[in-house]
Structures are given as structure tokens and as C-alpha cells.
Amino acid sequence: MQPIGIIANPASGKDIRRLVAYGSVFDNNEKVNIVRRLLLGLDAVGVREVLFMPDYFGIGVRALENLEVGLKAGFLDMAMEGIQDDSTLAAAKLNELGAACIITLGGDGTNRAVAKACGDTPVLPISTGTNNVFPAMIESTLAGIAAGLLCTHPSFRETCVRRMPRLDIHNNAKLVDLALVDVVTSPPGFIASRALWDVSSIRDIFLARFEAGHIGFSSVGGHLGLAPRSDQGLHLVIGDNGREVLAPIAPGLIRWVKIQSCRPIDPGEAIPILPTPGLAALDGERELVVKAGDQLTVSLNLDGPQVVDTSETIRQAASEGFFIKPIVRS
């Protein structure tokens, strides 16, 4: 049986959005509780081995303390630096080891780091904050059960795992970074506290997904009323002389955003990030300094990470009688 990987980021859920956008505070002790429930879910459906990414807080170690589970827990052999690259390295190792699934605890940033190296290993993202589009706010007990079913019954992978799109950022045709949900550009500035919350400073929004009902910049596209498509992204140019859309760009921050133009992005189409210099935020965090003369482009890649549908997995398992013991008549 393949192991299950767990990547829990101790650094997520405490940035400036707690202040400027009323984001929820996610203490690491709560992450330990989430992982405990996750392990109990995995154990209940027969998972035998989990592998944790080591982290400076010891989320995995603390979660295992006094927890009665039959599964074997280990830690990836890797040096940790307390940076986002730890998650990328852990995802690469878990993919190499053939993990049945990688469960992530973090925000869009953590999942972006994982998506860079997880290959075709399915990801089950649990949100540890209120400002995320990619990971869902789901109860970890259920996430454990769903990931466990995927491990013990690989056939669920055919019907309960969906390929998600991503946005690739190239510089002179070389892939330099990616985003799972949105790329937002603004005039030159500092990365500083990373989060993006001021709509007056935005030039362009590129979206890999734009369903209504999500928080963050994807809601700007989602609220335009367009039918969501899994094979197209959206490029919005921000400015006057167009429609205004009311969108929840962050928790508690509902803003009118002026859309000058809007057009679909087809897969493979490379749209330049102009003008330069500037700044690009990936999945809500200022990340890339675009220098004068840089030839950066954004393109939609339909071969993004494979994501586990928790509800669908449990629903299918239930319909197939997985949770019922046969009646034994004496």
C-alpha cells in the first residue's frame, strides 16, 4: 500500500491580511488538532503509513503525541529551512516515493509550492485560512477518510480526482513560476509584506479559474456572470471606461473593481506582462519583481495539479457500501 504524504505549513495563516483584510488567525496548535483528526480519518479506513514533511514547529510530532492510531508515521529525510521551498522539496520527495496522495495544510501559497513538484500525485488541500481559493475549508476528519479511500482503493482515483488548470509564467520562454488561481500585476514596488489588498494599484488580473462563490481576485472574474469553463482562463484589464464589478477580493474586503476589458485566455496562449517594470502577485501574494525589459508572459496550462474531490470520494464510497458492516445473523 502506498503511503500518504502530509505537508503542513507552520508559516501560513498569520500575515498582514489578519490586519488589512480581517483574515482568520490560524495558530499552529490548531493545525496540530487538524492533523490529529486527519490521522484518525486515515487510520479509520485502513491507511498503514503516512509521511510528514518535517517543520520547525513539529506539527507532525505534536499531532502524534498520545494519539492512538495503528498506522505507522514517519518523516521525510530532508533538511528544512523554514521557507516555502521546503514544501516544494517535500512534494518532490513524496511524488518520487509514489505517495497515494499529498494532503496539504496551508493557503494558496503552500499549494503553489507543492504544485511545482507534486507531478501526477493527487493533492488534497485543506485550507488553514479564510483567504484561499485553491484549498477548501473542509473538516480534516473527512479529508482523512477521502485520502485514505484513495490509498486503500486506488480505483477512486479514476472518478474522484480532477485535473485543475494553472497559470505559467515564462521569462524569455523559460518557465520561472506558476500560479494556481490568479496572477495580478501592479506598478513597480516592493514585495514587502506580500499580500495584495489595494485595488487601486492593480493593472491586470489573469485567472485560471473564475467561478462565482470564491474569495480573492478570482471573484472579480466570477462576478462578471460568465459561464465558467475548465478549458479557458480570463484576462481582465483594470481601468476606467468599462464595467464595475463588486467582488470580495479578501475576507471582509468587498470592493468595486473597474474592468476596462475582459477576454478569455486559451491554453498555450502567451500574454505579455506589460508595461515593465512592475510587480506580479501570484495567488494573492506579491512574488515577482518584473524588471524593465523583462519578457514575462502568462499562459494557461490545463495540466495543473490533480486534486481530490473529498465529498465525491466519500459519496461514492458510501454508495458502494464501504461504510457498512454486513449483518451477521446468529
Add this chain to the structure above:
Amino acid sequence: MMDLPKEKLLSMYKTMVAIRGFEESLAEAVTAGTLPGFVHLGVGQEAVHVGVCSALRPTDWMSSTHRDHGMILARGADIKRMRAEIFGKATGYCKGKGGSMHLAVYDKRATGCNGILGPSQTINNGVALALKREGQGNIAAVVFGDGAAHRGEFHEALNFAACWKLPALAICVNNHYAISVCFDDACSVDDIAARAAGYGIPGLVADGNDVMAVYEAVSQTAKIIREGKGPALLELKTSRWRGHFEGDPQPYRTPEQLATDKKKDPIARFAKQLLEQGLATDAELQALKVQADQELQEAIEFTDKSDYPGPEELFTDLFYTERRAV
């Protein structure tokens, strides 16, 4: 989100370089035996000093710890009088009576370095209460370390400030060591900022090695406090490059850990950001360093030429004036 003119950015860079040079010159003086007593240096924490002070208004008040000469320099204090004070000279800001650990510069609204860690927050509450009564939108910021955050005063002060909605900004500079005790061995949570939830106030963590991240976090937090929404707790993660005090052999950390910390050099990082964005050239940054070195040299000469206070100064400048008769 941040629209700072080039002049301000370059001035911030120069101040960081000046603080580094100032602190390193004190280390040399301790080694040479020309500066007696305990000196606690903030080398490696320049992003905190400059980021915090650049984001505060000149009319705000600020208090700090014994590791914060840099904080007062960043507040705009004169480098000559700062050095003279640390060397106990009569030309210093406190006529040589405060020294390194009790250095205060009231005309810069810096209540000063405080060698007693923990109570500075409760003192800051008093300043904040006065500012609230004044009603001019000014705030009182207090800087303290991770060790002080484990003391009772930290909790008392946050609770009091929250209950009274004081315009107080508590800034925990978490450099990972309380004298010799590693933060990991002394704290049940990995972020001091998480404790803000216990008092119903905002708490956030920022990268204390990135001056612009500090600037932005303090600016945004101060803005909310000025609006009358009460206090906030900001944690700046950084590292100190030198021992707790000059002469500390640091058996509690390995050279490898120190080398890792030095890779996060806030000055090199800010220089890279300025160059990357075309906001400065190598030549401009070098010229600022030369200028800072020159000013430091003048401060050293000023201090060397200055006299110690005379014995007749022993009972002057006391709050308790009757003692003069002793």
C-alpha cells in the same frame, strides 16, 4: 500600496548602514577596552530599527530595549551625542548619565532604551493613555524582545491596553534568543503574535529582516490604531548577529546557525531590492556608505574630545530633587 519617494528610500538605506557601522564601532571599543560596562548590540536588526521608525510619525512616541541604539538613531537622533552618551560623556543626550542601557532622547519622542525588560510595555501604556487624552492621533510604540514577551507585564499591558483601547503598538522583536535561552525551548507557541487573540486585538507576524515588510506592517498597524480601534501586537522575526552582550561566548548557538542568520542580512537585501528596481545605483549606495562612515568618524572624534561629567553633576537631573541636599 507603498509609494515612497526615492529620497526616503535612500535615507532609510543610509540609516541602516550608519546603524551597522555605529554598533560595530562599539564592539571594537569594547574589545579595545575603551568602552567599559555592558553593551548589547543590534547588529543584524537594522531592518527593524529603520522600518519601525520610518513608519512612525515624528509626533508619535517610541520606547525600546537595551539593544536598540539603532532605534533611536533611526528616530533621527544625532550620532555624535548618541556615541558620547554611550561613552558616559557630558556631551551625550543624558549628559553621560544614561549610558547605553538608559539612553533617552525626549526631543525625538524616544522615551529611551530600557534595561528592565517587560515593564517597558506598562510604561508605554502610560504614554499611550496621555496621547489618547491629547486626541491628536499620535500613538505610542514599544519595542521588546521575545524574552520579555514571556513576562507577566507583557500580558498585563496587553490586557490593559485592550480594555482601555489605548493607541499602543506592541512590537515584539523576536531574535530567537532571550539572553541564552532559545525561543523554541521557552515558548509554547511558535508566534508571540498568536497571543494577541487572547486579548481580542490584532496580531500579525512580519519578516523582520526585510525593511519594507517592517515598514508596511507598522504603517498599516499604526493606521488602524490611529483610527481609535485600540492596540495591536506585531511580531518581527529577525536575528541578532552578536552575543547577548559584548563578550558573550554564545555556547548556546552553533557557528552554522549564525552563518545561516547572516545570509538574511537586511542591508544586503534592501540594497538588492533598490538595485533591482532601478531605484539606486551601486555608486549611489557606495556614496551613502562613505557618507555614513565619515559621520561615524566625526562622532568618534567628538566623543574622544568630550569630557566626562564633573562630580558636581552627581545629584543633578534627578526626579527627586530633595536628594540634592545629600
